[in-house]
Amino acid sequence: MVRNSLIQLLKTAVKILVEKNGFSADVEDLVEVEPPKQAEHGDFATNFCLVASKKLGQNPRVLAEMLVEAIREADQNQLVTEIDIAGPGFINFKLSATQVAAHIGTVLEKAEDFGRLENDSPERINVEFVSVNPNGPITIGSGRGAALGSALCNVLEAAGNEVHREYYINDGVNSEQMRLFAESVKAIIEGRPVPDNGYKGDYVYDVAQSIKSSSGNNQSNFAPVHFEPDAIAPMPFFEIPRFLHESGQTLAIITVDGATAKVSIEGDVRAEMPAEIAHKFVCSCENQCPPKTHRFAASYNGQTMYVDSASYAVESTFSISSVLPGHSLDLYRVASQDLMVDRQRSNLSAFQTNFDTWFSEQSLHDSGEVEKELDHLIKSNVADDGPYRIKLDMAKGGMIKDVIREEQPVDEDDAEDSLPEDRGGIEGGVENSSPSKTVWLRSTKFGDDQDRVLRRKDGRLTYIASDVAYHKDKFSRPADATKLITVLGPDHHGYIGRLTAVVAAMHADQAEPINNSEPLSEIEAKLYSSVEERNRCQASLAWAKEHLEVQIFQIVRFLKDGKPAPMRKRDGNIYALIDLVNEIGETIRPNGTEAEKQQAGSDVARFFYLMRHHDTAMDFDLELATKQSDENPVFYVQYAHARISSVIEKAKEQGFTLPPLRANGEGERGGEVTGALNFNHGLLNHPKEIALILKICDLPHEVERTAKDYSVNRLTTYAIELARTYHSFYDSCRVIQSDQPELTLARLAMCQATRIALKNALNLLGVSAPERMDRTVTN
């Protein structure tokens, strides 16, 4: 855009300068321009002479004079109209209004692609975010991660990268938290009090109620149930015992309005676990098979599967007339967790946050990937069952002060830690291991401050064990991913070192050792057995740091009545994101439809989350967010968009034909294409017009910067600034003037360009750009 044209010009001028004076230094890349703070200083300024003076051995002001001459020579298109040297050696530029205005045409042509970048070296990036445990709703705290992650993905994509949005479901059967959650749900369903340390929030009762009502809770199984076509939930659950996995074997008989259907498995299920499982169950009807197929859920081996079955009427009742007995806690776990994930998904979707993959941790256990990777780590000599743990004593600045070796007791006196009975038999990895020795990931070889347990003494695998397999797997989404980005909450800060070590360990046998013949230092000798090993581990660590980026966002403090409003209340209740969205929507658009309310609530909440840099703690004023007032910047921005839309609408009524937006399936098209772009940009030379055009043209640059440093908040600032620049222009420059059709057309083109930039910026943020805004409440 404008900026780039000027940079190109400067680079050419620098080349001339270097040639003429026989400078040898390579200084072309030092060229940068930026808009000066003082408008009197012109449209752009460069500090090149100050930056390059040392390299070229020239006084900055002298250099500036030479450069100005070179610029005049290079500027054949007369982009620069005024140029002067100021201060210690700045060069200020005023650009040709006509040439600046000409960029409007480019914006209109690019339309919804304006702000998308050409990228010569695109990355294939997996972005994992939110990923909260399936034991509760998405909280307002996680909302920040959702807003950040989703907006970041949009920006990375706009910058020309391939992006895969991923949510990791912590549904491993080893999870203590999930066991507790299931126990709580089970207790509620069975009319017992929730265990002391269990989950007590209202939503837990809600989940229990949903499961109960969708299952009928008749003691031995979960039938009969109501089942709606095309709906995922509610749906019947029943459990298929693990020994039933042979082809053709009948698992259950279900009755659909008198018609009996048989559920059986086709093919060897175990071999296909888990991805293909849903397709391998077939439901065959013995008599009068209903014409339409639908899905129901079954629990198999700790996993929920959706099975195509026969059904046809909206309110038809299934009854499972025969199912093998034995509802374990696991069934409740699967049912409640599944329901929870489903709610999370729809809550996030109402918050403009969607994922390409919802990845199940348990699937890695089921497929054997975790065990496989564990073996791989042991073979790579980065994990072992030696009876000790290494801890690093870190000095300031990341230097290792000391390496401490903690011997671990080898005796087996705490067999107490064995599994609760309920969970026997379905543990990932339990049965095919010989529990006795703790298996350690020697993560201290990769910069972590202590070794981590992969497998407990009792044979159960830890969370970090699945993490290794998971990260390996992640590199396939998108195919041959070049980078993983993980967005984590502030409480996970300590996890960065561990995660990096995990990725490094996983890659350890593939890394090309660094070239370092230094013998092992005293400290290194405690970590590595050889120079070769050290070099390999360090190379692998470097690889991990290059391929895994962890972004931590800081805490959000919610204020209500000026006082902190806790996200997790003492009574176990949780302030859910969806409640926030609904509350805001309700206040702002009391007369809107449900969808409109949620859109409005989501817009405000997202904008608030994204206004602050993610790496700084923020206050979220709930009053302010729900207030439909001038204090709320999202309305300021949206209002500008609505205002533009209104002007354009009005102009159309008066017979002006607009430069069209390229078709994108929605919004207005603005009349005939032919000739519509022929507006006279030469008429645009008012300072407010130039300022607006320059601001519009900034978008690609802002996208580029944001994709580099992930500071998504920059785009909210940009949107506010663009809105401000427009409002200011609007006040000074009347757009529609029937006695000046040419000027009107040119200004309309500018309005359209502003609208494009504004809408695209808001799109990146996941905030809607309404065509009209009517105050429903005046205060």
Place this chain on the structure above:
RNA sequence: GGCCCCGUAGCUCAGUGGAUAGAGCAACGGCCUUCUAAGCCGUUGGCCGCGCGUUCGAAUCGCGCCGGGGUCGCCA
């Protein structure tokens, strides 16, 4: 104690090593017979926590303090 983050106008916060540090809100004064006043224009408001250093130049980079927040499980 180690690590991470923050400290900028009365409040909430922007700010890419550049020139006289900005915006919103709050306070005050103007601007609607004409395109949406959820707007615009103006005024008031600052040892950019403190100190030292690097630099031609520091709110920005480094070190040290002071103050505030977070985090350091065989939980996930």
